Amino acid sequence: MYRTLKLEIRGAIATVTLNRPDTRNAIATPQDCHDLAAALMRAHEDRDINAVILTGAGKSFCAGGDLKSIREGTGIGPQSPPDATRANYRRGVHAAIRALAEVEVATVAAINGHAMGLGLDIAVLCDIRICGQSTKMASNFVKVGIIPGDGGAWILTNAIGATRAAELVLTGDTIDAEEALRIGLVTRIAPDDKLMDEARAMAERIAVNPPRALRLAKRLLREAQHSRLHDVLELSAAFQALAHETGDHKEAVDAFSNKRTPKFTGG
Numbered sequence: 302m303y304r305t306l307k308l309e310i311r312g313a314i315a316t317v318t319l320n321r322p323d324t325r326n327a328i329a330t331p332q333d334c335h336d337l338a339a340a341l342m343r344a345h346e347d348r349d350i351n352a353v354i355l356t357g358a359g360k361s362f363c364a365g366g367d368l369k370s371i372r373e374g375t376g377i378g379p380q381s382p383p384d385a386t387r388a389n390y391r392r393g394v395h396a397a398i399r400a401l402a403e404v405e406v407a408t409v410a411a412i413n414g415h416a417m418g419l420g421l422d423i424a425v426l427c428d429i430r431i432c433g434q435s436t437k438m439a440s441n442f443v444k445v446g447i448i449p450g451d452g453g454a455w456i457l458t459n460a461i462g463a464t465r466a467a468e469l470v471l472t473g474d475t476i477d478a479e480e481a482l483r484i485g486l487v488t489r490i491a492p493d494d495k496l497m498d499e500a501r502a503m504a505e506r507i508a509v510n511p512p513r514a515l516r517l518a519k520r521l522l523r524e525a526q527h528s529r530l531h532d533v534l535e536l537s538a539a540f541q542a543l544a545h546e547t548g549d550h551k552e553a554v555d556a557f558s559n560k561r562t563p564k565f566t567g568g
Contacts, residue, residue: 303336305329307358308343313351313508314501315344315406322359328419329367329376331393337423338400345404348567351508351515353404354500355427356411362436363420366394368445378450394419394451401426402523405516407507411500412436412487417475422453425460425486428519431500433493436478438486440466444473459526461485511549512567 302308307318317340319326321333328334344350357363370376377393380386401408401423410427416438424430424438432438440457442449449457449470457466465484469476481487491499507515517540525533544550548568556563 303340305333305336306340308340310347310350313349313512314354314504315340315347315350315352316354316356317341317344319355319357319363322357322361324367325361325364325415326357326359326420327364327367328394328397329370331377331389331396334377334393334397337397341400341404344406345400348512350406351510351512352407352409352504354409354411354497354504355423356497356500357413357420359414361414361420362410362412362416363423364415365418365420365441378447390450397423398426398452398456405519407504407515407519409500409504409507411496412438413493413496417441418449418453419451422449422451422456425456428522429503430487431489431491431496431503432478432481432487433496434478434490435493436481436487436490437475438477438481439473439475440469441473441475443471509565511547511553511565513547513549514544517544 306320309316317337321327321329341353344353366378367376371378374380377389378386380389408427408429410424410430412424412430412432414433414436416424416436418439418441421438421440440449440453442453454466454470457469461484478487478490482490489499521533521537521540524536528536549565552565553563
């Protein structure tokens with residue numbers, strides 16, 4: 302079904318694995334982007350999925366855009382004339398970015414090896430980010446004479462603030478796992494051989510919660526990134542009104558009152 306990634310569903314958790322290890326999972330074509338968007342939307346539409354783990358096959362998470370295809374004008378980058386390049390970004394790279402931003406299922410990035418350029422921004426758009434101890438990261442667009450055409454200026458600024466985002470984008474420097482943790486790009490570091498175990502444990506902690514409440518909470522977190530407090534309060538009241546009517550809320554209250562473990566059904 303997917304040419305450049307693998308989708309595995311186990312219980313309430315979907316694992317999406319970028320699967321071009323021979324190129325360090327570089328994104329080469331608009332189809333690569335469409336595959337990622339389609340896998341995320343598959344999880345979004347499946348009411349039995351509560352969390353998604355995003356990772357890369359082999360030794361890297363994602364090396365960013367595939368420079369060979371960009372140089373040849375056959376990939377996600379330049380076309381002729383410039384208007385065609387703009388359209389190429391919008392239908393390719395931006396489709397994947399929008400899917401990551403819009404998916405209502407909680408996302409956990411398991412960042413192995415290198416996460417560069419577009420690869421870094423894909424990881425940072427995930428709600429929770431765990432990296433391996435040998436991970437290297439960079440917003441290295443300027444190193445090859447371009448800018449973050451994938452929305453990275455917004456993505457990084459929202460994640461770590463304007464000043465730290467500026468340092469990463471304007472220097473193009475590569476940072477290690479410890480620095481990524483210090484500045485808030487990741488939430489924790491795992492031994493390389495335990496990375497997927499850590500990511501799955503995190504996904505399981507999320508997935509045991511009521512599905513409808515999880516999706517509403519995820520949407521609220523996304524909207525809060527660019528809204529005024531007044532607007533977030535209004536949206537919170539509306540979402541809470543929906544949550545109070547769910548069967549899982551009533552089950553949670555009853556289980557708490559009777560000192561038993563709740564059984565959530567998504568109702």
